Amino acid sequence: MYALQTRSVQYPQRTDWHEDPWLVRVWDRCASLLQRWIHMRESRQIAFVRAVALQEARLQGLAPDIIQQALSxxxxxxxxxxxxxxxxxxxFALVRVASQLTLGLRHHxxxxxxxxxxxxxxxxxxNTGEGKTLTATLAAAVAALxxxxxQVVTVNDYLAQRDATEMRPLYQWLGLRTAWVLEDASPAERRQAYQADIVYCTGKTLTFDYLKDRIALEDRVSPLKMLLDMYTGRWQQQVLLPGLQFAIVDEVDSILxxxxxxxxxxxxQGGSAEEDVFYSQSIGYARQLQQPIHFQFGENRQQIDLTLAGRQLLDRLAENAEGLWCNRFRREEAVLQALSALHRFQCDIHYIVRDDKVLIVDEHTGRVMPDRSWEKGMQQLIEVKEGVTLTPPRVTLAKISFQLFFRRFLLLSGMSGTCKEIAGEISRVYNLRMVRIPPHRPSRRLQYPGKTYADAEQKWQAVEACILACQQRGQPVLVGTRSILTADIVSKRLQKLGIEHQLLHARQDETEAEVIAQAGQRGRVTIATNMAGRGTDIKLEPGVAELGGLHVLITELHDNQRIDRQLIGRCARQGEPGSWQEILSLEDELVVNWLPGLNRLLRILLRTLPDNTCVQFLARSYYRSAQWMLERLHRRIRAKLLKAEFNLRRSLSFTGKME
Structure with missing residues (x-):
């Protein structure tokens, strides 16, 4: 039987962990295209919707005990x-009826x-606002039945707990147990939660628990050894997950x-006092190097290289040094890392300092990640730079990437409001084909003409004028910024103007729910990093829709267009009115170092002809090209990392330890 096949292995997962030959990859791609054409063509979807409606009509008016019998x-x-x-x-009809009875929500x-x-x-x-959380309950409930x-995978603990709590009455009516796993949960709490039929958690939590299972199992991954462990009781004491059976990934483009x-x-934990001295010396030497005499930045400031003068100065500085500094390769590598810590990683952009600790800020979600640290000594170098207590370096016990982990699920699916740009990459890496679902109601979102300015001061003046205009007519505004530093700059400027506002970024993450709840009120101004970009539903106060709904103001573009689209998606949700506008400058972080000669020329043109349509088009195209090139660079890096991981596992496969 199907259920017995699913649970016939103690720890079900895919075991083809190596890169497939090219012919197999071509075959899988063709097979997935054929499967999409057979199962997902529009006529078949519409026929299925009609079949569900017919089954629902038969259930209407039946006694609860009869419906429960039909469920059984x-x-x-x-x-x-x-x-x-x-x-x-x-x-599906039963889940739809159950949702209406328990949540008061009927699936469209x-x-x-x-x-x-x-x-x-x-x-x-x-589309954003179409109710992906409720949509996921259909697949999760039917698969659990x-x-x-x-496992329903979300981007942060807040969404995992919120979605699990809101959907729990529906699952309980269906006779299914649900739970959520937070990052700070104890091993006992995790083990108990994972025994539920449906578990909400973040991708990071799920992957780390899988690595813990791999460490606990060691070489005991064969079915016979796992069965023996179950009878001896070792299994229940050490293993957290029930295996990798079915995952529904929310915001799939962010996670995958x-x-x-x-x-x-x-x-x-590892390290020694000698290493602390080594990190301090690295920062000390790096601070004596000057740009561009001793070092230069590569494309998009992603790489730093020493010049000949820099190498010669470093040789003189380390002339009387001992230990690792005697090796030219090691000292140059250490100083390049220190230069990255000093010049590439910036406080209130890439990290914050809180309670004498350096905490990483996720560039994609804008949230603090207290349990994450940089590798290869970068964490310690930044701690020396900021003058905080050094954390001991770490010794790697197990390691995996999302690209390898999520390929191991027996069945994987995902959803997002912004995935058409990366549909090809998702298909190549995870063998997932995209299906576009039309909106329930036509979108009423308006795009106001954007404008690009020569410098940041002009941009902020235009942002202030836009906010004041919205406040005069009572329209709420969401101001999107790229970093904590920029959000604080906007906040200070609004304070000087006497404009009341709310701030949402990694330093105020405790009040996130309260800020989001008030962002749709009449005349409200909310400044936010991309913390407000995914999974947040800003409810409009009665009467605000007549004023135009929420207005989203984008003050900087991000590394990829999908993050910007997510921020835009906070307005005009579920057929409501809303609008958005871009106000940018050529001093923004994304473009300030991109083709500097062209940047200077465009800034001159913008100062001379600020309202010229042709000049604005050129500036806009230049800005978009910088974003496109950065997206392309990240895509190539991901492909190289996946290839390197496959090669590493192939070279170590004889040991039997793949992580």
């Missing part, structure tokens, strides 16, 4: 025969289409693409 029958058939088309319509037809794609293992793109344990470059590492 569907559960039995799903566990016997699997997720077959003939049973899915009735199962487009949500039925989205849930149908998810349960088939596809990636869906739905069929006997699979489901933006976070793909960051390796997830479990490490133990």
């Amino acid at each position: 029958d569907v559960r039995l058939r799903l566990r016997r025969e699997g997720l077959q088309q003939v049973h899915l319509a009735q199962a 037809d487009v949500q039925i289409r989205g849930g149908y794609a998810l349960v088939q293992g596809f990636l869906i793109e739905m 069929s006997g699979r344990q489901v 693409i933006d976070e793909a470059r960051t390796p997830l590492i479990i490490s133990s």
